[in-house]
Amino acid sequence: MNQAQFPNLFSPLTIAGKTIRNRIMSTGHDTTLPDDGYINDAYIAYQEARALGGAGLIVLQVSAVHDSARYSSHVLMATDDGCIEGYRKMADTCHQHDAVVYAQLFHPGREIMETADGLAPVAYSASAIHQERFHVMPRTMSVDMISEIVAGYASAAKRMEAAGIDGVEIVASHGYLPSQFLNPCVNKRTDQYGGCDENRLRFLQEVIAEVRNATSDHFAVGLRISSREMDEHGLQLENTLAACKVLSVDLDFINIIAGTSATLVGAVHIVPPMTTDNAYLASDSKLYKEQLDIPVFVAGRINQPQEAEQVLLKKEADIVGMTRALICDPNMPEKAAAGRFDDIRACIGCNQACIGHFHRGLPISCIQHPETGRELIYGFGGAPKATTLKKVMIIGGGPAGLKAASIAAGAGHKVTLYEASKQLGGQVNIAQKVIGRAEFGGLATNLTRECEIAGVDVVRNTKVDRSLVEREQPDVVIIATGATPYIPEFENYGEMQVVNNWQILNEEVVPGASVVIADWKCDWVGMGLAQQLAGNGHKVRLAVNGVCAGELLQSYVRTSMIATLHRLEVEVIPYMRLFGCDDDTVYMQHTASGDAVMLEEVDTLVLSYGQQPTSTLAEEISDLAEVHTIGDALAARTAEEAVYDGLKVAWNL
Amino acid sequence: MTILVIAEHDNVELKPVTLNVIQAATEVAKVTGKEIEVLVAGFDCRAVADQAVKANGIGKVLLVDDEAYSSQLAESMSSLIIKIAAKYSHILAPASTSGKNFMPRVAALLDVAQISEIISVESENTFKRPIYAGNAIATVQSGDTKKVMTVRGTAFNPVDSNEHSIVEIVGVETPDVEKNTGSRHVADELVSTDRPELTSARVVISGGRGMANGDNFKLLDGIADKLGAAVGASRAAVDAGFVSNDMQVGQTGKIVAPELYIAVGISGAIQHLAGMKDSKVIVAINKDEDAPIFSVADYGVVIDLFEALPLFEQEL
């Protein structure tokens, strides 16, 4: 490997006798792949892809240490010996590809988001203090229960070591149980576990001591903690640093992250969206590194090897968590080592299919790389070579067409991609104009590069019609011509300026001073337009069809956008259905009560109603070739479905 | 100056509410020292005047007996009253559908305010009256020389009516009263029942779920007969199918405010209380001493209703 570009990133590090080949870590993250509490083949294949791609350290998703720790219906359970076999297979697989693998020892305390049967959970915490995000009121743990849970950590660790796992990370981050004991806003106990800093630290000290007792010296024991929980009721930097100074004497590493599960604003930092600065926690980990004598890990929007190298170079951390970078491109370490920077499919921080899928109870994936989470189907290395080579015409250079082209060409087919405009990317080129979503443009850059690598012929400025298909005589035509804004029917009695979202994004129109956005779609476009227009001095009312703005968005993305809209004094009106407008009033219907709602003194009505396919080409050429329609040309959805459509169709040619 | 009370009647019978209005007038008289006169205007209504003269505290009964007033239409009544209004400082009528019908006309024609449905007399010109459906009580002061007002009967005790206080009946001739040509009475369709109507009854006795079945409501009938009461029911009894829903007292049924309300086997759900809490005296008969009805009852008896009802009827 050519590692000259990244001397720090590719220098090994030994922890508890195990050498980690480079400083790239996939942090513990839920995948929703295991479905019965045990590690399964799908999850092993998922992590194998990362190990194979060159990750140095893989931390597995959380493993519950006690029966009261089931925080979702997909959590791994390390509460009986039946789990050992799964961990052993996982350890063997990672080791086979030279990756070191740790497990996370986990108890959520009051942070229980769902139960398998949908009933409200009985949650336990240091004290009975409510949490805001899942609206859970916990019971106070008895001292007996605390002892039982401490023992649970130890026996889980013992099972991990027996399975061949290289170490464990005790999860004290994100407001989970150990943090609940540490936090004076949550721990109101008056016994030996509360009342003063020393007592609040006791739970973690007991956990660490018992885990140490249960495991050997060659087994790494570390702690993951939020350096700050990013909420006024959460732990602050000085609390966590002081605690870690005491705890670090018995630890092999500290892994720094931020945020808390307990509140909306704190949870944004669990998986910070694209509006967050890259490597934003490196300054915190630097402080830790300066004051502690053990290795310090850090994560948080580090999605390129260049950024990771800088963190290491500046001695801000010893290991860098690049979780989403690896979800998006499992081969990122290998490509970085080989100096193939342009080939790296960089994460854009959209959160849509990684944490977004988790919140919807779905297996992890990536909108740019739908093979992620589907390794058992799509393997680790692109489409297998086709036995019958076909001539493939792909019409439309948006996400669907680009993905289809790269996969088909990768399989050996002769692929030509036709784009009507001069620029590849399709709707990505518009979507990236939404304020705060510029990084989304990376989707087009990455997919375009994949086409180049695969050897796709690209023809621009060419609108395909029947005569062109007749001349070219392809075996297969894949139509990926996208969609155009959908304009709903509504009563229009007057002279109000009515525009659609694309017209604003493309700066084709100048909206008036007072704007109402009728946002049926409830995605980032309506919210982004509201932010943009309010930021430009317009009075903005965002009338959303759903129960809240950004109803369809991943919750961390939504929270951070709602915070911005609030600061800009955008008025968000939920439950709104557009009925009509006249010269200066927009008429809405409240979808719960059916009542009329009049929004008066309006200059401009902006329609944010998503898109609709308009092409009729598929019918026109159905006699000329095998025709497939994919992406928004099939049905207007998101980039995720478009890219996945492209993968599926091209894979099966 | 004198006080005038307009008698409520049907040409045959003086309605008892008139005695409550005379009490209100008496309270005005107490602070002003004025005399009270009662106007009986109707047709063939001498008998009414004969009953009116027995009311305590009045000085005179005026009788206007003319076909023009047979139905006491608002147009005729108001024309008559303004003709004789000159000598009166206060003109009072019950806040019945009849009084409410003509009194505002009287006030408008006299160019004074009409004070609706007073519940207390604070002074010669200051009165209390409910607003917002009784959710607030306003104290109002009239700046007019004549006070034209309607009176909520249940807010005043009736004056005694007896043989010893017979006063003079003065026939009043009113040849120059403007004739009503604009409206004509066509028909009355009065609910003819032996019992008074729920909403206007002086006494109401209601049964609840504790009555156990519809037949047992007969146990209330005997008492109702003796008291001249209307019979009502709680929603629970209606929902259980014991009785029809036109008997339901409560938020979703009829709102009653009788002088005496007797709740039998009714627990006292909020929605029932909303329909009867303005009753003057509330009696609760229930075997459950914790029933919420006891918290609003003036008199409660903790007793099995099947034991209580025969006793009650007997005692009456």
Place this chain on the structure above:
Amino acid sequence: MKILVAVKRVIDYNVKVRVKADLTDVELANTKMGLNPFCEIAVEEAIRLKEKGVATEVVVVSIGNKASQEQLRTALALGADRGILIETEQVVDSLSVAKLLQAVVLEEKPELVILGKQSIDSDNGQTGQMLAALAGMPQATFASELTIADGQAIVVREVDGGLQTLELNLPAVVTTDLRLNEPRYASLPNIMKAKRKPLDVKTPEALGVDLKCYLKVIKVEPPTERQSGIVVESIGELVTKLKNEAKVIG
């Protein structure tokens, strides 16, 4: 036939009123306001008469501050043809309201005036009767049925103990009771159309009416809570108490 309907802006009937701490009024600030329910019935009745071809035009009038335009717009959305707001910031007595309405009657010359029997705020129940007196029109209050035939209004009225039917010459004043009809909801298309219907704003001065205060509100207080009474031992004792203490039975 032209029908004039008077409507009033009042605290929404779903809102539980609270008396202000200084006992001057009920709390009106930030309280949801709406069209007085009896006025809604009046508007509905007028519209039905228009739909039946009996009426040719329905004019709604309201007296109040600028915000009362909302209630006129509601009435227009329900189907009235045009609105008149007599704009004033003052609290107007029933008699002054009647005088203002009479001035409108003189201008508009309606053949029928329909009003709610009372507004659910002041509960006076007198404006319609006063207007009838001032305008020299016959009246039928508490209507539960209204028919126009042969230049007359046949009105069934809800009176104590039953129903009474009257026949009125037109022009006449009718006030509505609860059972007269079930008002419709304003549909969105009609709400949109309502904005384009004419709405004139006039002043009491222009109508030559002096807004005299006939009745001063000195104090507004919450009703007294009912005190719980006594538990008696027997039915016999109960009857004795009812006779001698409460004096409610003979």
